[in-house]
Structures are given as C-alpha cells and as structure tokens.
Amino acid sequence: MTTTPSFRVRALSPEVPAAVRATGRDASGLPPHRSTAAGGEPLRCCLRDAATGEEIMLFGYAPPIPSGPYREVGPVFAHAGPCAGPAPGYPPAWRGRAQVLRAYDRRGWIHDARVHDGADPEAVIAELLADPAVRRLHSRNVAYGCFMFTVDRPG
Structure with a gap:
C-alpha cells in the first residue's frame, strides 16, 4: 500500500x-x-x-x-554549477540533525516554531501542519538560524 x-x-x-x-x-x-x-x-x-x-x-x-x-x-x-537536486522527502543526510521548524501563516508572518532533534522530523512537521492557519514551514539551522529548506502541504 x-x-x-x-x-x-x-x-x-x-x-x-x-x-x-x-x-x-x-x-x-x-x-x-x-x-x-x-x-x-x-x-x-x-x-x-x-x-x-x-x-x-x-x-x-x-x-x-x-x-x-x-x-x-x-x-x-x-x-557553483548545476546539480542533480535533492532526493524526495526529508533530506536523508540531515536526519538526526537538530533543526528549527518555523511555521508561517498566509500573510507570511511567523505563526509557531519548534526545535526538533532530527530523530522524527516528520512528527514535528505533521504537528505544525495540523494547524489550518499554517501555510508553510521553513527549516532552519539551530546554531546560525540560516534557512535550510521549505516544507509545504502537498499539492
């Protein structure tokens, strides 16, 4: 299935x-x-x-x-040149790495945020996306705060 x-x-x-x-x-x-x-x-x-x-x-x-x-x-x-892009899903090489997930609403304002240890990022993503006010998430580096990637609802 x-x-x-x-x-x-x-x-x-x-x-x-x-x-x-x-x-x-x-x-x-x-x-x-x-x-x-x-x-x-x-x-x-x-x-x-x-x-x-x-x-x-x-x-x-x-x-x-x-x-x-x-x-x-x-x-x-x-x-510095073109690359093959990422594998689908949560980045396998970054699993186990602590990250901040910052949730944004439709206006682009921060709605919520969570720090996760990387063990089960999908659970934290699901929790944040369960709120209907959340439009997208940004994963960010814990130490430096830098943007890592975007998480969107499917479709």
Whole structure:
C-alpha cells in the first residue's frame, strides 16, 4: 500500500542559483562568494552537506514568504554549477540533525516554531501542519538560524 505524503520538502529551485550564476548578483544585489568546499557546508540546492573539494557558492537568499515584516535575506550555500537536486522527502543526510521548524501563516508572518532533534522530523512537521492557519514551514539551522529548506502541504 502506498501512502500519500502529508508534506513536500522543497530545496532551492534550480532557477535561484542559476540566476545568481547568470547575473553575478544575489537577493541583496551582491556577488556570490565562490569557493572550494572544506566539507560539511549545507547545500540548499540538493539538501546535503558538501564534500571536500566541491565547487560551491555562498549568496544571499530571500526564502519564499509574502512581502512583510518577516521577509528576510540570509546566507545559503549551493553548488557553483548545476546539480542533480535533492532526493524526495526529508533530506536523508540531515536526519538526526537538530533543526528549527518555523511555521508561517498566509500573510507570511511567523505563526509557531519548534526545535526538533532530527530523530522524527516528520512528527514535528505533521504537528505544525495540523494547524489550518499554517501555510508553510521553513527549516532552519539551530546554531546560525540560516534557512535550510521549505516544507509545504502537498499539492
């Protein structure tokens, strides 16, 4: 029996790093910082950590919420060139990693938030999405607060 997932994890759209590469500018109008990965940098294009030696870029990104007081630009890592993108579902390489799940309402205002230890992120996601006022979630790094990925309701 196949079950329908109750949420959809979304990495950065491939168009985002492609636009940064093409224009040489990020969401703040600044050039990306290109480097060779030391290893461990969380790549938002494919939702895994960079391997040592991969060519990456760091740039400012505005996570997807409507314009308003909670809209922000923060740093994200992505491959310096196109990549295959993420595996479906919760990022397997980040399972077991503590994260903050920040819930947003239809206005793009923070509605709720939870810290989880990564052991069962699906349970925390389901709990937050059970509230009909919640439109989407952003997963964020616990220590730095950086945007990691978006979680949406299916469909």
